[in-house]
Every structure is written in C-alpha cells, then in structure tokens.
Amino acid sequence: MNKRFIKFTKIALLFTLAMSIFAGCANNSGTQSEGSAQEEQKEMTKVVVSEFRGMNYAAVHIADALGYFEEEGIEVEFAVYGDGPVAFQGMHAGDSQFCMLSIEPVFRAFDEGLESKVVAALDTTRLYGFAGSKDITEISQLKGKTVFAGAPGSAPYSFIWSILEEGGLNPAEDVTFAQMQYGASMAALEQGTIDASYMDHYNRNKFSAIGANFLVDGADMETKKRVFGSEKFEGSIITATKKFVDENPETVQSFINGVAKGAKWLTSHSDEEVAEVLMPYHDGSTKEDLIERISLIKIAYSPDLKISEEGYEAMENFSLKTGVLKNKVGYENIIDMRFVEQAQ
The missing domain is CATH 3.40.190.10 (Periplasmic binding protein-like II)
Known part of the structure; x- marks a missing residue:
C-alpha cells in the first residue's frame, strides 16, 4: 500500500470524525436551544x-x-x-x-x-380612626351633622355606624352620610362640607395638619378592645x-x-x-x-x-x-x- 493512499485514508478518517463531532455538538446545541425555548414558552x-x-x-x-x-x-x-x-x-x-x-x-x-x-x-x-372638624370634639356633637363613612356595606361604614351608636346617636336618623371618594373627604372636612370623616391611620398626619380632632384613635389599644373586642x-x-x-x-x-x-x-x-x-x-x-x-x-x-x-x-x-x-x-x-x- 503506497504512502499516498495511507495519507489519504487518514485524512478521510479525520474528516469523518470531525464531522461526527460537529454533528453531535449541533444536536446537543439544538436540544439545549429547544429546551430553553420551551422553558421561555412555558405558559403562565x-x-x-x-x-x-x-x-x-x-x-x-x-x-x-x-x-x-x-x-x-x-x-x-x-x-x-x-x-x-x-x-x-x-x-x-x-x-x-x-x-x-x-x-x-x-x-x-x-x-x-x-x-x-x-x-x-x-x-x-385594624387601625381605623374617626376625625371631626375643628369645632367637633365629641361624638354627641354630630347630631344633625354630615359625616363621611365610605360606601354602605363597607368596613369603614360599619365602623363609623358603631362609633356613632356608642356615642349615643341613632345613625339612621341623627346624621347624614355623605357620598364621595375616600381621597376627597379630607378636603371636604377642611372646607366644612362635612363635619366628621372616617380616617385611615396612615393619613393621620394629614388630618392633623388641617386641624381635625381625633374622635376615635384606631391605633390606641384600649380603643381597639372597646370598639372591636380585641387587639x-x-x-x-x-x-x-x-x-x-x-x-x-x-x-x-x-x-x-x-x-x-x-x-x-x-x-x-x-x-x-x-x-x-x-x-x-x-x-x-x-x-x-x-x-x-x-x-x-x-x-x-x-x-x-x-x-x-x-x-x-x-x-x-x-x-x-x-x-x-x-x-x-x-x-x-x-x-x-x-x-x-x-x-x-
């Protein structure tokens, strides 16, 4: 067998081996790409x-x-x-x-x-509160006045209803419930459109800044026990x-x-x-x-x-x-x- 034939055979074998390795890598790469694509396409x-x-x-x-x-x-x-x-x-x-x-x-x-x-x-x-205008310092003063308590059936509405009853008023007859967005009640209280308002505790400082009186402080533990029965x-x-x-x-x-x-x-x-x-x-x-x-x-x-x-x-x-x-x-x-x- 001449040397030229042997050399050609070696080259052919090396070429075949290289192509096999390349194909294997390509297949693996394809499998990985498909797997990644499937993960990305996983339906949320x-x-x-x-x-x-x-x-x-x-x-x-x-x-x-x-x-x-x-x-x-x-x-x-x-x-x-x-x-x-x-x-x-x-x-x-x-x-x-x-x-x-x-x-x-x-x-x-x-x-x-x-x-x-x-x-x-x-x-x-629960950190609910109730704030009155500058002239309102007690619940009893709200007779004949207008208050904001949120929408009927809501948690704030039930809370204010309970507070009014506890203060000796009949909510169904003694006060008028104003209907407005929660974010508008503070301005309404400051302008005198309403006389008292439900208050989220995280707005406490803003109510304080307009001179509102805190009729019920939801963060006070004794108040919680009295109103809600538990802390x-x-x-x-x-x-x-x-x-x-x-x-x-x-x-x-x-x-x-x-x-x-x-x-x-x-x-x-x-x-x-x-x-x-x-x-x-x-x-x-x-x-x-x-x-x-x-x-x-x-x-x-x-x-x-x-x-x-x-x-x-x-x-x-x-x-x-x-x-x-x-x-x-x-x-x-x-x-x-x-x-x-x-x-x-």
Whole structure:
C-alpha cells in the first residue's frame, strides 16, 4: 500500500470524525436551544385581582413588583375599584379570581348564600380612626351633622355606624352620610362640607395638619378592645370564591406563595426601600409621602398572613353587632389557612 493512499485514508478518517463531532455538538446545541425555548414558552397562569387600592395590601404589590408571582408561574393583573364591596362583586361576577378588601362584605355575602373563602390576611389589627372638624370634639356633637363613612356595606361604614351608636346617636336618623371618594373627604372636612370623616391611620398626619380632632384613635389599644373586642382584628384579607378555591388549589397555592414572599420582604426592609418598590402602585404619591404612610401603618403588617381564632371571633362579633351579619358563620366555613401554612 503506497504512502499516498495511507495519507489519504487518514485524512478521510479525520474528516469523518470531525464531522461526527460537529454533528453531535449541533444536536446537543439544538436540544439545549429547544429546551430553553420551551422553558421561555412555558405558559403562565393568568389571574386577575380586584381591589380597592390602599396601603394595607402592600405585600401583594411588592410580590408583583419583585417578580415573586412570576417565579411561581403566575401572571397578575390588577383591577382597581372605587370601594371594596364593588371589587368583591366584580370577583363574584367572574371579572377576577381573587379580591383584596376588608372582611365585612365577605361575611355579608355568606349570610346571603354567596360563598367565599378567605385565604390570607394582610394585617394583624385594624387601625381605623374617626376625625371631626375643628369645632367637633365629641361624638354627641354630630347630631344633625354630615359625616363621611365610605360606601354602605363597607368596613369603614360599619365602623363609623358603631362609633356613632356608642356615642349615643341613632345613625339612621341623627346624621347624614355623605357620598364621595375616600381621597376627597379630607378636603371636604377642611372646607366644612362635612363635619366628621372616617380616617385611615396612615393619613393621620394629614388630618392633623388641617386641624381635625381625633374622635376615635384606631391605633390606641384600649380603643381597639372597646370598639372591636380585641387587639387582634385581621380584617384586610385576600378572598376567592369557594368554587375557584375548590377547583384550582394549585393556582391558589402559587399565588399565596408569592404573597408570602412579598410579606417577608415587606416586614424585613426599611420604610424607604418599601416606598421605592410601591411607587408605581400609588400614582400621585411622592416617595416621601409613602415613607410617612408606611411608618404609620407598618405595625399592622402581617408577617405570616394568618388569621387567628381570637381575631376571627372579634371580626365575627363586630359584624353581628353592626348588623353586617345576622347569624354566626364559623371559622371553618369561611377561613382557609392551608395555603398560608403550606407557603410558610
């Protein structure tokens, strides 16, 4: 066999080997690319969350901003309503899968045969307040006056109704309830259009700046016990219809997993850091304004999203006292903490 043939054979073999290696690499590269593409094309589960936007729901907005829902395979869209009961009606009408609001409308709906499940609590206590104009220093002075208490059926409305009764007034006859947006009540109080207003605690400093008198201070523990029956009152909640929870437990778990991450981040970072993340969710608010609000309400943020038996009893009893409920509901019929417990 001549040397030229041997040399040609070696070259051919080397060429064949090189082509095999190249083909193998190409196949591997193709498999990896296809795998990456499949991961990128993995379908996210979209959920709509109806809400009456407020500082109470910061953990959910943080989870959205920091990508915690995306990590869980959830794509969240928020539907913002002018009041909690309206947002809740939107959920039961099929416009959303979850709703963030106060617990009272959920109680009322259950009493009327509309079943929901409360799957998380975003606060540990209620910080509602009631402020009077410069001339109003006592509840009894509100007879014949105009007050703002939010929409009928809402948690603020029930709270103010209870306060008026406690002050010796008949809310149905002795006062006129003004209807307006929550953000307009402070200006109305300052201008004298109304004589007293419901007050979120995180707006306390703003009410103080216009010279309002604090008729009820929701941050005072003795006041809490007197009005609500307990310091614990986990009233800012996330709910879904019973049907959705029963049929989509994996989606509920993934959503609550994201919220739990948001709650953990919220309770372990500074007011300034929290304000920075929440800026896109509060149009018109400056960073300084948000820092002030967070500093006033952070004592109520829930670290574990749970509803205690004591807190539930206080919420149920308060709803019975204010006429939101006609009959007891029972913790196990409306509260579902298994997703929160799994998230922990």
